[in-house]
Amino acid sequence: MAERLSLPELPYDYGALEPAISGEIMLLHHQKHHKTYVTNFNNALQQLEDAVSKSDASAIVQLQSALKFNGGGHINHSIFWKNLAPVSQGGGEPPKGSLGNEIEKEFGSLEALVHKMNSEGAALQGSGWVWLALDKEFKRLLVETTFNQDPLVTKGSSLVPLLGIDVWEHAYYLQYKNAKADYLANIWKVMNWNYASEVYEKECP
């Protein structure tokens, strides 16, 4: 039997990212939304195992969208909690080292990268994510977007997520209402560049 997913713990308190992201949002986002993805994925996985044991091709195929959506939701949010950090733990501090250099090289400056990601996030219609991605094959950085809960790999199998920003409305609505641009501007204050640097240095030593 395949191992069931479980909800990862948040590496900080729910209120630790204030005022950029409210404690109320973090609580709901983690304990309701993320938890629901985990639960529904596990249910779909159970149904998949049943279908596989009966060789029920039709059921196997029908379960794909639920697996993709809920599995993607779990993958994306697990990364998201790690790529945010309270200011006291280094949130918002700009990247140093090789990642910082690479950003300057690829985008000109950190501001340019932030501007690009914010524009893409603002322009995204509906629900989705904005990513700072590393193409590990070509060792290049790029900005990508995915819809709904599609993980970054759906845009390219060699893409590794360094930072993700959730632009589903549930990620900001209670605090920012329809002012998505304000949410995007503020989230950089709690961005955990340490995590991004770690992932980058692992892939590009």
Add this chain to the structure above:
Amino acid sequence: MNLLSCSSNHCPLSSKVLASTSPPSKILKSSVRVRNLGWGERRDNMRNNRRVSKVVAYYGLKSPPYRLDALEPYMSQRTLEVHWGAHHRGYVEALNKQLAKNDILYGCTMDELIRVTYNNGNPLPEFNNAAQVWNHDFFWESMQPGGGEMPTLGILQQIEKDFASFANFKEKFIEAALTSFGSGWVWLVLKREKKCLAIVKTSNAVNPLVWNDIPIISLDLWEHAYYLDYKNDRAKYVNTFMNHLVSWNAAAARMARAQAFVNLGEPKIPVA
């Protein structure tokens, strides 16, 4: 616009304004000559588009057919204020900005605009705004204070014909809403080709007009529609919509209109 600066020389008021407002010591030397233009001159002006003010009209934000607090406690006034006042208004303003730059699209009716910009599934940038303006107009009108309960008469008959029972329809509609991923809408539509009612899910701004079907009822499943009132509890929102908000009056009116375009069956001709 300051009339004194009006450069049009058949602006009838300008000389009057000059005469009445300028103090004696400041009578303007360059007088604005006002004279009646002859027919030929007016025709030439029109042809050359000279000094004829162009009349333009853009979309406006239509109010819901009830006060913003009328749907309480099922949909709060706060939600209406933000959803209608900010989101819906935002779509209208964004659309108008886009239309100002595109004469061809400017000339389309709303229905045409939606179909054309949908571009058979490869939507143009204007599609999102145009469709969302229409979608939200339609959504406000799909609800009413004291809504919910059961439809009656013709629309009930058609639902029973196409879904076996109203209870079954309601179950299927709610199920569709709860199995919808991401942002989108759920619709009760009248399918033109199949001549029957059906439940349809669409994502983001897509609506059944693009398939030439006739929408009867819609439910907004974008999170902004319910997050302030229900947070993540979409199920509660959907059930509340069905029980307390949906306007079967609006549905009946739309159905009646739809029957002008879709023949739903033989008329009942009395025998004697």
